[in-house]
Amino acid sequence: MRFATNLRRLSLAVSAAAALGMAGAAQAADTIKVGVLHSLSGTMAISETTLKDTMLMLIDEQNKKGGLLGKKLEAVVVDPASNWPLFAEKARELLEKDKVAAVFGCWTSVSRKSVLPVFEELNGLLFYPVQYEGEESSKNVFYTGAAPNQQAIPAVDYLMEQGVKRWVLAGTDYVYPRTTNKILEAYLKAKGVAEGDIMINYTPFGHSDWQSIVSDIKKFGSAGKKAAVVSTINGDANVPFYKELGNQGVSAKDIPVVAFSVGEEELSGIDTKPLVGHLAAWNYFMSVEGDTNDTFIEAWQKFIKDKKRVTNDPMEAHYIGFNMWVDAVKKAGTTDPSAVADAIIGVAVPNLSGGYSAMMPNHHITKPVLIGEIQGDGQFQIVSQTPGLVAGDAWSDYLEGSKDLISDWRAPLSCGNYNVKTAKCSGQNY
């Protein structure tokens, strides 16, 4: 009973607050709203807070340049608190209540899958900045992070060049590592690697006791052929993993680890001297030499008021995605999502590694792939780089069932999963 009254009082307070908020919105009708959907609390806050700040900086810079279509941009920041269903609710709030023109957000694949139906139902635009497992192409989502062929496959190619014959595929137990490893396993087998030379291992989120696994890797790697670890281990489980490697005396010279989720930001929390020589594959490193990158780093450190703050790959993805959206809005002359979605295909903007990235018809972008070795100062030294840009592939060429699919959102095809063999679009939007 008491609970019910409290609830009623609470709902009154909420509606009052909402009314206030709406009054604020009415006043600022001459702005274009941009939604920022990143977790500011909970497990993922560690990675996503940085991206929220990046968006605020980009919007701020755009406003200093005079805004967009003669209007100022206004960031609407919400906190989905690392809670996947809450992502969907907050996305709905951004689209329905705040009427944002576009949303920049999400980190984990499960959060993206959770908001996807909302964006398709309400016809919103989502720019997703993180490397992911592919096998998806939605009319309403723009994937500015790497697809597997823009990160995992070139990394494996590099290690093959270095003479690696045995492969440990180690990952955290969720959709991105599982799908990526499935693709990699198929790719390695297609390259003639025997079943017995591939070891696959999954661990829970935040795993911290790596003793047995590192010991197994050590044994696996001492069988006479050169071995490497391809790691899709997520986030902060990496720190104890690398520590254990160091303590058990496994150095990058014996068994290099190439990681897809370890960037400058993750390394800034640890002493990297024991990690020197381990690898990471990204589309951007802070150590890239070039004027655009220098300007970006300078602006970022000034904005965040920290001269030691690092930049990383998902930040670059937001930089590219935001500039693409700005260009597309200018080209379309409106912020209407359908018009912008049509206009953005083919838009090319500078990336931070000194070239241009373009939006493909499958809503993925073109990027260079860089392989870097970890240095003692927490930065990466680039040891290999694809000669040109690699176009993101929504559907992997190495998986049964998806190798015949293509995605093209231009009219007249307008389909995310068109089967070239049966000449049919399955009708699903993803």
Next chain:
Amino acid sequence: MLRILVTTLLLCLMPPLFAADIETGDPALDAAFAQILDRDFDVKGQGITALADSKHPKRGELLRGIADGELRYLNENNRLVWMREQGDDTVAVDALSGEDYGAFSTRKFKKLALNNAMRNQIDALLAKINLSDPDPTVRLNAVNAMLDHIEPRHAELFSGLVTNEPDAKVREAMLAAIALSSLSDPDAAQRRKAVASVAGSLEPAVRNGLTRLANNDPDESVRREAAAALKKIQARAELFGYAETLFFGLSLGSVLVLAAIGLAITFGVMGVINMAHGELIMLGAYTTYLIQLALPGMTGLSILLAVPAAFLVSGAVGVAIERGVIRFLYGRPLETLLATFGISLILQQLVRSVISPQNVPVSNPDFLSGSLQINSVLSLTYNRLYIFAFCLLVFAGLFFVLKRTRLGLQVRAVSQNRAMARAMGVRSARVDALTFGLGSGIAGIAGVALSQLTNVGPNLGQAYIVDSFMVVVFGGVGNLWGTLIGGLGLGIANKLMEPWAGAVLAKILVLVFIILFIQKRPRGLFPQKGRAAEG
């Protein structure tokens, strides 16, 4: 021969980019230095080989400098230099001539880029140079470094050196290397002899060599003997494998015990369901971080200081929680659960806002890094060894406090019969606060240990709260021995299952096992006996 040919060829092809700058009087060496400065890794590798093959007196020092990333070059004159601190300046000292070029900004010093293949190459080259080092341990390491890819010419090299080698250990390693290389001798009798002489070794290189012989040797008897030797070695390696698993289990168990033992007091003895227990661990870990910040460069000392400091910080927070919230909720477990869960969220967000949402770096002192190498298949990591010992120490200390001190007596009295204890003059409110503070302080100490193993971040506590409750419930509520045995047992069980079930499934199986166990023995492994158990 080919290498020299290639080098000379390249020497002719090399555009004289840098060659004019580095002059040693030896044109081959000049070219080598020019190649080392090249951005292309293949060219650089050739330069490094040429440098190692040269007779330059400083070649060992230079190669080591390249491998460690200490050797730099200056962009303005393309000289290889050492970076030396001189007061506030960094000065460049020529690596070849020793000439001092004066102070430069650190950004002017360019690193020589390396990749793993080159690090391996340099190691192999250095090993060869190090074979004539005056220090026997350097020589021993050099021999061991060559063991992995032993070639007949190395064996010849060793045969020449072994007679004059004064150190017994180095001699032994060289003989082993010679035996290993004669595993691929063209003469079958030689191979058989070699198999017999390496039969006792656990070196992976030996095992790989024997496997090769056992499968592919043309001689029937060699194949048989190699297989027999291999079987013996594998049996021994398996034995050490079990020892390793046991160690892994004990070390995982000791972490569980450390995390749970504070809870064994607050939950086990006092009966308070404290969901903020994990956050008290986290506060201990953050205390370690803050002390390290305050004492830069003294990692070892700061860890030692962190133990009492973390106890005080977490203990004080614990007392505050007890006095501020829990004391109003005694006897209402559901409300205690919700309230402490709220506190745990508040503490997390507090750390996020005040310090940073990012994980913070806590460095490991030297004595907690590396491993104790027992033989080539078994090594025990120091951090785990120390934490196991630390866990036993904390347990013994806590046991002493509860059984042998006045506070312990009062705690036990209040938990067994509150009314009677009060009638005897025990100030039960004060005892409650102190007991809760003690349990929380122990959680803080656990945080210091965990900061050496895992990430220190706002979510640290959440990862351990479920495990802690699991251990306490399994071990038997209200029994410290139960927590110790329960924690170590669960750790070992987890590690025994991990190799065949995988880390994810092993965890699930342990949980299922505990649920079934609790069905059979609801009071855990060591139930409390007597009338106290009824209350």
